[in-house]
Amino acid sequence: MTRVNLLTGFLGSGKTTTLLHLLANKPASENWAVLVNEFGEIGIDGALLADRGATLKEIPGGCMCCVNGLPMQIGLNKLLKQTRPDRLLIEPTGLGHPRQLLTLLSSPVYLPWLELNATLTLLDARQLSDPRVVENENFRDQLAAADIIIGNKCDRWSSSDRQALLRWQESNLDGRPFFSTEFGQISPALLNTPRGKPRDIPQPQHHQHRSLPTSGIAALRLDGPSRWRRALNEGQGYVACGWVFDSETVFDTLPLLEWARLVPVDRVKGVLRIAEGSVSINRQGDDVHIETLPSSPPDSRIEMIHSGPADWNKLQSALLKCRLPYSG
Numbered sequence: 272m273t274r275v276n277l278l279t280g281f282l283g284s285g286k287t288t289t290l291l292h293l294l295a296n297k298p299a300s301e302n303w304a305v306l307v308n309e310f311g312e313i314g315i316d317g318a319l320l321a322d323r324g325a326t327l328k329e330i331p332g333g334c335m336c337c338v339n340g341l342p343m344q345i346g347l348n349k350l351l352k353q354t355r356p357d358r359l360l361i362e363p364t365g366l367g368h369p370r371q372l373l374t375l376l377s378s379p380v381y382l383p384w385l386e387l388n389a390t391l392t393l394l395d396a397r398q399l400s401d402p403r404v405v406e407n408e409n410f411r412d413q414l415a416a417a418d419i420i421i422g423n424k425c426d427r428w429s430s431s432d433r434q435a436l437l438r439w440q441e442s443n444l445d446g447r448p449f450f451s452t453e454f455g456q457i458s459p460a461l462l463n464t465p466r467g468k469p470r471d472i473p474q475p476q477h478h479q480h481r482s483l484p485t486s487g488i489a490a491l492r493l494d495g496p497s498r499w500r501r502a503l504n505e506g507q508g509y510v511a512c513g514w515v516f517d518s519e520t521v522f523d524t525l526p527l528l529e530w531a532r533l534v535p536v537d538r539v540k541g542v543l544r545i546a547e548g549s550v551s552i553n554r555q556g557d558d559v560h561i562e563t564l565p566s567s568p569p570d571s572r573i574e575m576i577h578s579g580p581a582d583w584n585k586l587q588s589a590l591l592k593c594r595l596p597y598s599g
Contacts, residue, residue, distance in 0.1 A: 273351060274386045275359045275376060276462050280393030281410045282365035282509075282538055282576060283555030285423040287316050289393060289455030290362060294323040296459045304328070304356035306346055310364040310576060312502035313513030318542040318568045319551060326354045343375065351384060358462065359385075366507055368409050369416040370472045377469075389464035391457070392417035395424045396436040403578055409507070414443065418467040422451040427558065498597075501587065512583045513574030520571055520594055521546055527593040528552070532559055534575065534586055541573030546595060 280286050290305065297303050303325040307316045317329040328346045350359065363372060369390070376387050392413050398404040405411070414420065422436065440449065447467070450457065499516040524545045531539050531552045539554040542564070549567040553560040575586070 272386050273356050273359050273384060274388050274462070275361065276388050277369065277372065277376075277390040278360055278362050278393070279367070279369055279390060279413045279417070280365060280421075280423070281395075281398060281404060281407070281413065282310075283558075284365065284393035284395050284398070285455045286362050286365070286393055287319055288553075289391075289421070289423070289457060290320060290360060291323065292455045292457065293360065293459055293462070294320070294325055297324055298459075301357040302326075302354065303358045303360065304350045304354050305360045305362065306330070306343075306350060307362040308343075308364045308367065309574075310366045310504060310506070310509065310511050312504050312511070313515055313572050313574045315513075315540045315542060315572050315574055316362070318572060321568075322566070325360075326350065326356065343372065360462075366409055366509060367413075369413055373416060373469075373472070387466050388462060389418035389466055390416055391419045391421055391461060393421045393423045393455070394436075396422060396428045396432040397424075399435040399439055400432065403508075407507070412472055415470060416472050417447065419448045419450070419461055419464060420444070421455075421457055422449060423455060424453055424558075425451040426453040501583075503583070509576055509578050510581065511574055511576045512581070512586075513572065514587070514590065516543075516571040516594075518544075518570050519597060520544065522571065522593050523595050524550070528561060530589055530593055531573075534589070536575040536577040536581055536586075538576035539573070541571070542568050543571040543573060544568065 278286055278289060290307075294303070294305070304327070305320060305325050306328050307320065308330040309316055314329050317327060320327050328350050330343065330346050350356065361372070363369070373387075373390070375381070376385060394414065398410070428436070448464075450461075498520060499514055501512065501514050503513075504511045521544050524547060527543065527545065531541070531554055537556065539552060541552045543550055543552070544567055547563070549564040551562045551564055552573070573590070575581075
């Protein structure tokens, strides 16, 4: 029997950081697996979570909850068959709706194989003051479906953020456990919390996404084999634009970090090769987290998500200028 936990939360709430913390504290005797989904097509979390002591399965490009959960079912069935994990952690995209996923995991077909434990939902209190977030049905329904709510990034909260959180708790907590933390540092023991009484979660009303073809400058080819490609995905008022570069592409560190800090989008996330080795970039709004990595990824990947129009070609041109000259 595989114990299963959903780890949900809106864009930028810190799900991947929390997963990394949990994997770092995994009991050595247990076999864990992670099923992760991203809104964009590129797939950044796979590079961040690779070689962390658990079997990893990625489902990029939209939402594992969509299309009757077909991508989710395929990925789930492969993991269960191939690895027979003691525990499975599932991270849906921050734009994912929990209803269909919870329904699938608790369906009769999986009852002999899965024990669905508590759903943990991350909440950054600053999100409660952002109308674009609080008016998003996925944000509301992720919190409604939670068995445990984790107030993450508490080191960044102002007094007004804490007051907004208290008001939200008074109207919405309904006796559920709430923990405050920073950098996703939660106790792994929370994963053993039994699932609470199923809650009434609304059917998603606007849960659609579609992939967009690359166009304009992204369709151009460099001399010889393509050294990089771009992919876009759109849905629910958000657009993701991401790039993957070959293993020979190396970025100039300072221009790259300055580009990531200043690029006018909501979200930037990437794992890239630099002259000094490799670096992970994680930016939500004005929050920027930069970390050097102990080993170099097989390629470089970076993705942006934005809730408004963006000149992707212009942003791409600036990114391409951050590359060091090819030495091959």
